[in-house]
Amino acid sequence: MTTITICDNAGGVKLEEPNEIFEPYFTTKDQYNKAGLGLYMSKMIVEKHFGGKLSVENKEDGACFTIRI
Secondary structure, X not given: OOXXXXXXXXXOOOOOOHHHHHOOOOOOOOOOOOOOOHHHHHHHHHHHXXXXXXXXXXXXXXXXXXXXX
């Protein structure tokens, strides 16, 4: 198994359920600047095409995205 973790320091995902950011058309941007497909498509590629897992969790002062293949 290969694991890749990418973290930022932007304050984390401010949602009760952080995994909802992987839902199609979900966005934190205003209604005029949204598509909301990037993280959804990333999750589909990792899980459906590579048999892996894409997840997110808040750590310290940011969010960490982990890909396991």
